[in-house]
Amino acid sequence: MSGGLSLSVANTLAGLMVLASFLMIYQDRLSALINVLAAHAFVLALAVAWQAHVQDAPELYVTAAITLGFKAMALPMALRRIIVRLGLHREIEAVTGVGLTVLAGIGLVALSLDVMLPVTAHADPLTREDVTLALSVVLLGLLMMVTRRNAVSQVAAFLSLENGIDLAAAAAQGMPMVVEISVAFSLLVAFLVIGIFLFRIRERFDSVDVRALDAFRGERR
Amino acid sequence: MSLLLLVILLLLAGVPAGAARAHAPDGRPLVYGLSAGACAIGGLAALAAIGAPPATLSLPLGLPWIGAHLRLDPLAAFFLVVVNLGGAGASLYALGHARHETMPQRVLPFHPLFLAALNLVVIADDAFTFLFAWELMSLASWALVVAHHREQENLRAGYVYLLMASLSGMVLLLAFGLLAGPAGSYAFAAMRAAPPAAGVAGTVLVLALIGAGSKAGLVPLHAWLPLAHPAAPSHVSALMSGVMTKVAVYAFLRISLDLLGTPSWWSAVLVLALGGATAVLGVLYALMQHDLKRLLAYHTVENIGIIFIGIGLAMAFRADGFAAAAALALTAALFHVFNHSVFKALLFFGAGAVLTATGTRDMERLGGLIHGMPRTGFTFLIACAAISALPPLNGFVSEWLTFQAILLRPDLPQWGLKVMIPTDGALLALAAALAAACFVKAFGISFLGRPRSEAAGAAAETDRFSRAAMSGFAALCLLAGVLPGALVDVLAPAVQSLLGARMPAQLGLPWLSLVPVAAARSSYNGLLIFLFLAAATSLSILAIHRFASRAVRRAPAWDCGFPDARPATQYTADSFAQPIRRVFGALIFNAHETLSLPPPGDTAPARLTKHLADPIWDALYAPVQTVVAWAAETLNVLQFLTIRRYLAAVFIALVALLLALALWQ
Numbered sequence: 001m002s003g004g005l006s007l008s009v010a011n012t013l014a015g016l017m018v019l020a021s022f023l024m025i026y027q028d029r030l031s032a033l034i035n036v037l038a039a040h041a042f043v044l045a046l047a048v049a050w051q052a053h054v055q056d057a058p059e060l061y062v063t064a065a066i067t068l069g070f071k072a073m074a075l076p077m078a079l080r081r082i083i084v085r086l087g088l089h090r091e092i093e094a095v096t097g098v099g100l101t102v103l104a105g106i107g108l109v110a111l112s113l114d115v116m117l118p119v120t121a122h123a124d125p126l127t128r129e130d131v132t133l134a135l136s137v138v139l140l141g142l143l144m145m146v147t148r149r150n151a152v153s154q155v156a157a158f159l160s161l162e163n164g165i166d167l168a169a170a171a172a173q174g175m176p177m178v179v180e181i182s183v184a185f186s187l188l189v190a191f192l193v194i195g196i197f198l199f200r201i202r203e204r205f206d207s208v209d210v211r212a213l214d215a216f217r218g219e220r221r
Numbered sequence: 222m223s224l225l226l227l228v229i230l231l232l233l234a235g236v237p238a239g240a241a242r243a244h245a246p247d248g249r250p251l252v253y254g255l256s257a258g259a260c261a262i263g264g265l266a267a268l269a270a271i272g273a274p275p276a277t278l279s280l281p282l283g284l285p286w287i288g289a290h291l292r293l294d295p296l297a298a299f300f301l302v303v304v305n306l307g308g309a310g311a312s313l314y315a316l317g318h319a320r321h322e323t324m325p326q327r328v329l330p331f332h333p334l335f336l337a338a339l340n341l342v343v344i345a346d347d348a349f350t351f352l353f354a355w356e357l358m359s360l361a362s363w364a365l366v367v368a369h370h371r372e373q374e375n376l377r378a379g380y381v382y383l384l385m386a387s388l389s390g391m392v393l394l395l396a397f398g399l400l401a402g403p404a405g406s407y408a409f410a411a412m413r414a415a416p417p418a419a420g421v422a423g424t425v426l427v428l429a430l431i432g433a434g435s436k437a438g439l440v441p442l443h444a445w446l447p448l449a450h451p452a453a454p455s456h457v458s459a460l461m462s463g464v465m466t467k468v469a470v471y472a473f474l475r476i477s478l479d480l481l482g483t484p485s486w487w488s489a490v491l492v493l494a495l496g497g498a499t500a501v502l503g504v505l506y507a508l509m510q511h512d513l514k515r516l517l518a519y520h521t522v523e524n525i526g527i528i529f530i531g532i533g534l535a536m537a538f539r540a541d542g543f544a545a546a547a548a549l550a551l552t553a554a555l556f557h558v559f560n561h562s563v564f565k566a567l568l569f570f571g572a573g574a575v576l577t578a579t580g581t582r583d584m585e586r587l588g589g590l591i592h593g594m595p596r597t598g599f600t601f602l603i604a605c606a607a608i609s610a611l612p613p614l615n616g617f618v619s620e621w622l623t624f625q626a627i628l629l630r631p632d633l634p635q636w637g638l639k640v641m642i643p644t645d646g647a648l649l650a651l652a653a654a655l656a657a658a659c660f661v662k663a664f665g666i667s668f669l670g671r672p673r674s675e676a677a678g679a680a681a682e683t684d685r686f687s688r689a690a691m692s693g694f695a696a697l698c699l700l701a702g703v704l705p706g707a708l709v710d711v712l713a714p715a716v717q718s719l720l721g722a723r724m725p726a727q728l729g730l731p732w733l734s735l736v737p738v739a740a741a742r743s744s745y746n747g748l749l750i751f752l753f754l755a756a757a758t759s760l761s762i763l764a765i766h767r768f769a770s771r772a773v774r775r776a777p778a779w780d781c782g783f784p785d786a787r788p789a790t791q792y793t794a795d796s797f798a799q800p801i802r803r804v805f806g807a808l809i810f811n812a813h814e815t816l817s818l819p820p821p822g823d824t825a826p827a828r829l830t831k832h833l834a835d836p837i838w839d840a841l842y843a844p845v846q847t848v849v850a851w852a853a854e855t856l857n858v859l860q861f862l863t864i865r866r867y868l869a870a871v872f873i874a875l876v877a878l879l880l881a882l883a884l885w886q
Contacts, residue, residue, distance in 0.1 A: 108876070114883045115882050118886050145868050146868050146872050149865070
């Protein structure tokens with residue numbers, strides 16, 4: 001069942017994820033950033049559910065449910081609580097060179113299209129385009145991790161990157177349940193560790209700007 | 222085949238036994254006895270298998286989808302004979318010698334492991350098994366080199382050895398990777414069936430030359446050898462020098478003549494050039510030494526050069542389609558492999574006996590040992606004569622065969638070979654002459670003359686196990702020299718399996734002569750020379766005893782040119798080598814002497830100081846060391862980047878790789 005409709009819907013959902021990634025790059029308010037992250041995960045849940053429907057793979061519905069409950073609701077709520085407790089919810093991060101970053105992001109999307117489309121020439125078109133856009137999402141997440149200085153936005157970038165990996169896995173004709181659960185679990189652990197570290201960093205330096213960490217190590221920036 | 226597996230298992234069983242019983246009184250006889258027995262069985266089984274058709278075996282070990290392939294063909298069988306003969310001899314020797322071992326727990330477990338690895342390398346029939354056994358061999362021997370780890374010198378030797386061993390393993394890995402091709406077929410059978418294209422074959426050959434050559438001790442990759450061989454306990458030195466370098470020769474033969482198919486003529490020029498340089502430089506280095514075991518280690522370098530000259534000749538003749546000449550050259554090389562494994566092991570046994578008896582390896586502190594250790598001295602003398610290529614011993618036969626191959630030189634079309642082969646002939650002749658000078662020095666300074674130290678004067682004969690091993694090997698030297706035809710015939714199937722041709726059968730010839738090509742051209746009869754020498758010597762002795770006067774004569778004692786009769790006035794190792802050092806050393810080692818005379822009125826002694834530089838170390842190793850140190854210093858910054866920079870580095874690397882992929886398509 002890879003007719004025109006299912007392909008367009010899958011493409012639209014994946015494209016929406018890329019769009020959400022661009023929104024995250026652009027967004028300089030932390031609370032708004034977390035909202036976009038929740039939307040990112042929500043679109044991912046929809047995309048996975050659509051894949052489950054198209055591929056007739058019921059276990060992907062479970063994946064979609066986990067994504068919806070965990071990534072689109074629980075994690076954003078937890079992040080929001082963190083920034084409220086850290087007193088960052090009104091903070092505006094000075095994101096420098098947004099225009100240039102967005103331009104670089106466009107370049108990355110073009111690059112992933114250029115790389116993936118020839119490689120997957122013989123794959124099912126449904127898989128092919130999803131995987132291509134998933135690579136874009138991963139690259140955009142990495143780009144954001146590199147350009148942001150605030151630890152919370154780096155965490156958000158990391159989570160969006162993980163969403164991209166999930167999208168690719170769901171598109172690749174089903175992922176074993178064990179893998180999905182273990183990925184979700186490792187994400188949980190990573191989130192806990194990062195959360196604890198954020199509080200510790202805050203305690204020490206009165207800021208979650210990673211520049212404070214660099215200065216503490218006595219390094220040049 | 223199954224017998225050989227049993228041998229390997231027996232040897233491996235010696236590892237836990239050695240570890241558990243290292244300090245028990247029965248540990249030493251148990252482990253070395255087991256090793257000697259296993260090697261004896263393995264040697265006999267291999268000897269029986271030389272003439273047999275190849276046997277293969279696949280074991281479900283190693284990587285899951287590859288398994289372990291083993292193959293026993295005539296070439297492997299011949300090298301197994303060499304390995305197990307050396308192993309049995311060294312184990313027998315160690316039964317007695319190792320009772321002086323101060324740290325048995327650091328030697329006993331690794332000795333059988335080393336032997337098992339040596340056996341496994343030779344019968345491996347796929348790249349994974351081969352490299353596994355190769356690395357096991359390197360690691361086990363490294364453990365033995367640093368057995369006496371409290372001496373700083375040994376630690377340095379172990380470090381250099383480990384570096385060179387990892388280089389050799391890595392380069393061989395690359396060579397096998399190229400041989401396996403894009404299909405990734407790591408079994409030797411598949412590589413043999415599909416030899417690579419000319420360009421790839423050339424690269425593989427150069428890699429094999431580096432990988433196997435660095436293990437064998439080819440100049441300029443020999444640097445670890447004179448450090449590591451003296452550092453190990455003596456029976457291990459004998460194994461490393463006599464056997465492990467031969468296994469490296471086996472690896473080169475297996476890759477260059479078996480897996481690669483017909484070699485190209487320029488690779489033969491390369492091998493010939495390296496072989497000639499190795500032979501001459503090895504012996505020149507040896508002449509400059511006064512550490513007995515280091516001198517022997519440098520001589521291993523020389524002999525590896527001679528073997529590689531033989532292999533190079535075989536490759537050259539084969540490239541041009543002269544099968545019979547190639548068979549002659551390869552027979553000479555394999556004959557020398559056998560010979561060197563025998564007399565070099567014997568020499569190291571002797572050096573070990575001297576080391577235990579006197580506590581020193583420095584020849585300037587030896588002398589007159591023949592009085593205290595007559596049997597060791599006699600067997601050492603036989604080995605010296607054999608390695609100096611004196612008839613009727615075995616060293617002469619293989620070098621003579623190599624010369625026959627050089628002189629035979631059919632009309633080769635390539636100018637490179639036309640120039641290179643006579644050059645190698647000249648280099649080989651020079652190396653042989655210098656080797657004789659070197660062993661006159663080694664034997665004369667250590668065993669003759671008068672003791673240069675108290676320890677040398679008090680030296681006593683070594684134990685009976687050591688003597689048995691030495692006598693056995695000395696007998697082998699004589700036997701292989703007197704009956705070379707039998708050994709050539711034993712070698713024939715191995716040569717046949719590699720080249721498709723063999724030397725004519727020798728055993729049926731009258732008087733047990735050795736006739737490489739045709740009787741009209743050249744022939745050698747070790748038996749006749751031996752009988753003649755024996756008869757002439759007995760007759761002279763008889764004549765002297767019969768006709769010499771028994772009357773007592775009184776005359777001033779001839780002082781042999783030593784009016785001052787202190788031992789220090791004798792020739793020393795350094796002064797003996799001085800003429801050669803002046804002729805060759807000034808050019809190659811930048812050797813010079815400075816004389817410092819004290820000013821008038823000062824009672825300090827005048828001093829003559831000798832300076833030697835190692836050109837290869839200075840030109841090759843020192844720059845590499847400098848570059849590595851510089852790179853480490855420069856890249857050190859990378860250890861202290863900020864997290865964002867690390868992330869950025871990962872990100873940029875990823876994007877660059879994706880870009881490369883996009884552009885490459």
